Amino acid sequence: MNLYAPILALGGIAAAFGVVSLVAGALTGPKRYNRAKLEAYECGIEPTPQPAGGGRFPVKYYLTAMLFIIFDIEIVFLYPWAVYFDSLGIFGLVEMALFIATVFVAYAYLWRRGGLEWD
């Protein structure tokens, strides 16, 4: 049973963090409601202008976000490979080149289909 004790503790801490933050915010923060507070939260910047009656985000926004993810994931795999570069040898090199090429295909698609042009 004590094998799982750390896990339980971790779960407890995570739950407590969520509850404590919300409760603390509600208790301590000032409550001044305005229109901006009802907008969707976008990293603190002004929400993207909306088409009339829509309430939608342009898809382009997500395209950029996903482009970030492509490279983000690439990095995730590049780090461990770099650490074990010596032992993986030529096999690792080829595989990683293939991986980067594949990821690059997605980039090429985004670029060709105009995902990088904002307007």
Next chain:
Amino acid sequence: MSSGLQLAADAADKVPAPSIEYGKLSPMLIVFGIAVAGVLVEAFVPRKARYVTHLVVALGGMAAAFGAVLALIPGVKDSGGEIAAVGAVAVDGPTLFLQGTLLLLGIVSVLLMAERKLEPGGDAFAPQAAAAPGSAQEKEAAAAGLRQTEVYPLAMFALGGMLLFPAANDLLTLFVALEVMSLPLYLLCGLARRRRLLSQEAALKYFLLGAFSSAFFLFGVALLYGYSGSVRLDRIAVATGGAMDNDALLLIGLAMVAVGLLFKVGAVPFHSWTPDVYQGAPTPITGFMASATKVAAFGALLRFFYVALPGMKWDWRPMMTGVAIVTMVVGAVIAITQTDVKRMLAYSSIAHAGFILTGMIAANEAGASSTLFYLVAYGFVTLGAFAVVTLVRDAGGEATHLSRWAGLGRRSPLVAGVFAVFLLAFAGIPLTSGFSGKFAVFQAAADGGAGSLVIVGVLCSAIAAFFYVRVIVLMFFSEPRADGPTVVVPSVMTTAAIALGVTVTVVLGIVPQPVLDLADKAALFVH
């Protein structure tokens, strides 16, 4: 903490370069390759040439992959199957049998997706999926005659995932395959040209519930890893053999993984997405999902239970028996009151999932081989039936309401006759593949000691036969409606797909033996 670091440091010296058997993986590699190539086609080939290029790449690639499957058969026959890619992938009889089936179904599906003669504006897919339904952009895109071709690479990614799904020999690969298979399907579901809101709703539901089920699956994987210390199926099997005081981890884990897989096959109570998604998705995609996804998912289910948990037979059989019974009963009973052809076929596919589970639960070699055979028979009938649905149209697109099909047999005897053949096969009438398949799974189940399942199965077949035959009666013995739908003459691609479906249905009904023998020989899993 320090010991953990030490461990990592030790590992750093020892990590060997893994060996990848590219030849054994070639069917999957080829399909993933053409999927990536499809993305490049989309990026670099001029708009006008894309359609043809995609078709050539996809069909050629699938044919090549099929050739690769055939080329792998002799080796597997000799060795009885091998485990490739450091334990991640099993290349054995069931893998090759299902991969071959999936590739054939994929070829037929792509033919259906490529049909451009039926819909006046283009094909079955939205001119611009990103445009809001009913918006000005959409009208503009439709007026401009836009036709998107992303469906081909998407379908190829999905197919690649499906090929990997029944071959995956560890739970993580299984999960990756599941997601690779599912994500493109979520997207494809939302691409219908007509009734786009319904289509998008279907896609969203499928995505949400799919993600939900993936969570269960992943949780189950974690528990099984926690129990056995490995994600490899064969090692889990070894671990279940050892004496452990607390099996709760194992039992809960296997149930959770089963939930994830049962969601994909559409078994009750994880079936609720099926009717909505089958109805909303573009019909060629529905056909692809109903046939190929089911084949792949049952392959994975078979491997999971037969390779990882053969020793747990007495633990999972009661649960799976219950699921199979509920699935057959609910599928057959609810199908009776359906008024939409696609929804009816969706419930029929649920009932068939129950029948296939019956074969699987036999938990012997006959169970595996009969399930494999049923999957082939069922896959082609389903694709053919949905292909026929695409032909019956009126001003609003496909006329899927059953009342609109009244008297179809009088006006288009050929199309109605073909549909009748498929319905008879669904019902399991002799001289169709459906009969051979049902006979095989029920026999296997009876031999495997699941007699109660066979009884329920036969009763449900009788209930199911009612609504299939009702459609036949509707088509042939009702007066045609004056404003009834017309049957559009398709291009050679849909015709070929339907013809293949009918041929397989009839041939497997009259001379099932060669394919039964093949399934028999292919039914041995490598451990």
Next chain:
Amino acid sequence: MTQTLVSAASGALLATGEGGPGLHSVPATGVFDATWLVIALPLLGAAVLLLGGRRTNRFGHWLGTLLAVGSFFVGLALFSAMLDASDADRSVNQHLWDWVSVGSFQAEVGLHLDQLSMVFVLLITGVGSLIHIYSIGYMEHDENRRRFFAYLNLFLASMLLLVLANNYLLLYVGWEGVGLASYLLIGFWQHKPSAATAAKKAFLMNRVGDLGLAVAIFLMFTTFGTFSFDQVLSGNAQASGGTFTGIDLMLLLAACGKSAQFPLQAWLGDAMEGPTPVSALIHAATMVTAGVYLITRSAELFNASPDAQLVVTIVGAITVLFGAIVGCAKDDIKKALAASTMSQIGYMILAAGLGPIGYAFAIMHLVTHGFFKAGLFLGAGSVMHGMNDEVDMRRYGGLRKYMPITFVTFGLGYLAIIGFPLLSGYFSKDKIIEAAFAKGGTSGYVLGSVTLVAAGLTAYYMTRVMLMTFFGRERWKEAPVGAPADWHEPHPHESPKSMTLPMIVLAFGSVFAGGLFVLHDSFVNWLTPVTGFSEGDSPFSEYAVTGMAVAMVALGALVAYVQYARREVPAVAPQGSFITVAARKDLYQDAVNEGLVMRPGQYLTRMLVWLDLRGIDGFVGGLAAFIGGTSSRVRKVQTGFARSYALSMFGGTALVVAATLMARMA
């Protein structure tokens, strides 16, 4: 199965050191290759006439007759080839094609021609051809003559298949085929309700018998694993006595149906509703003798079960008397002849039940009976033809002057059937009476006495027919009681040549066939290789039996003479004693059938219909409604909300996990 049978057979062969009289055949070669033609020719005729429709109206009857005659000539060629062959080569087997071949179930379509089937082929095609010729004249004014000939050809083909089949399954096909042809021909004038009813009655009663044949075949297959004559009848088939008795009794049931034997005799009298040539061919000369063929063919099976044989003789004896008594009281000439047929076939069945001492005589009587009974029926038809289709003998009288040829041929047939010395019937019936006594024991005496009494009764009722028709006052000149206003006196006249010619030919057969058959025992010697033969030992000498028989015949004829020649025949049947009344009503056979079978059957049917409607349909309908209702209710769960779907999945997962854990607990 087959293997063991063959080895068992060879073992038995070694043990006894002889083949026995069982069936052995050689493959067909030479002329025998043409055996299939015998069947194919009439079958072709039936096909052309039925499929050709009205286009063949003009020449249909000629084509049908030609093919029947052609078949007869093929039969003659086979016969001459068989005469040339040695005894061992006379039994030939012609394999045509494999019919069904599934696992151990092997059915072939093949023909078996031996001395026994040869006799039948000649009788069927010979008499058949004559009756085809006769029908050309008789049916001249019938607008459906082509259809009639088509059915006749169909009958010939089926009957030939029945006697030529080399296994019981194929025999069954022919058996059903003749049943069908008989049904179609009895009901040929289906515009008459009586004809339609009679056809239905014949068909239904035959079904009872057919069931027996079917069960017999099932039993054979389960016991021997085959139904080919070569194996079942090889004389070495192994089974328990009870099994043999079972098979034999089922075969007897079949024979009773087809041959109108007690207790399935009731249909034959009504079958006279068909055209007279049909009565002559099917219901006198050939089809009704199929039962005798079946028993004789299955001799090996019957020899194995004395109990079954005893039952066969009892059935024969009852029918002999039954038919004779009914025949004495009938005023309808055809029904009187039909009762006589029943009685005469009773003789044959009785003889066949006697075993090897009787088989050959059964067949001999069958052939001679074929001649004289067909002749008698054709004569009756000829009389009716000249008398405006009148059948009541009380409306006949003194016709000998008007139709001399009919009178002479009918008269010769009459002499033959009563067993007038040196005519056909004399020899064949005499042999049966001898054989019955030769059976020995009490049963021998009883059977012999029955046959003797029946011979006297035969003489009585046939003399009655003869006197009422051709002698005495010309009663047809007076208007019958209650005659319709447009009644007019018939003008009896002789029939056309196409009708008299067959009658003459048959009369020759009636006179001489019996004598030829007993000359040097040629007929018995001919059949012995197939049926076997043993003398038996009679308590009386041959002459004593003959003397008694002739005395009985003379007595019967004398009584009839006193009653019907010395006294006036009343135009309306007198009341008569209770025996006469009973005989007129066919000894209440229909009442018995109604009371024992029909009424209970109807009640049973009504009960089943009620059960079906209330019970089964109610259950099925209720079940369907229940499932449909369930479906409507359950489909409401499908709300379309992803959240409720997710909830159901969650609940499902909980259940699945719980079930898996529970399975371990349990």
